[in-house]
Amino acid sequence: MRFHKLDRSKDPNFWSVSVNMDIRLIIHRTDTSLLLCYVDHHDAAYAWASRRRIEQHPKTGAAQLVEIRETVEEIIIQQPIKVPVLVPPKSSLFASVSDDDLLSYGIPPEWLSR
Incomplete structure (x- = not known):
């Protein structure tokens, strides 16, 4: 198996492990632990990792998997109308x-x- 650090992930500790040419394991890797987070086909696994991160809960200290939701909003810039x-x-x-x-x-x- 080959480890590959994910560049476009919200979590800097997500790594991809190649099982074969298509299947990927998404691993959360730190100096002291490895946590298997997700398994899927290549593109779907990378898309999953790009929208998530693992955080420590501020009160309980438990690890939690957080989905990051981004809103894309189109902004229309209107040009002033020049009236002769x-x-x-x-x-x-x-x-x-x-x-x-x-x-x-x-x-x-x-x-x-x-």
Whole structure:
């Protein structure tokens, strides 16, 4: 059997042991212990190990196998809509009024472009 440390596992102590070309044992390996945690086909065993870790319970001190659940949420970033500025044509009603006077009345400068 061949031991292989799992790189993409949430627990740094998970190792894979090859039983044959397809079957893998997932082992929790520390300096003082080996714990058999899971047995499955290659991809399924690695997927199992990628979502779990072993922790010590803070009150009881017992080992517990914890499944890590991650939520993937798609965030849509909306771009502001650029609305073209409509410049009303200078009608004959204001044809005799100078641009300077129109500005003094509070007309936006963009509206004065002809």
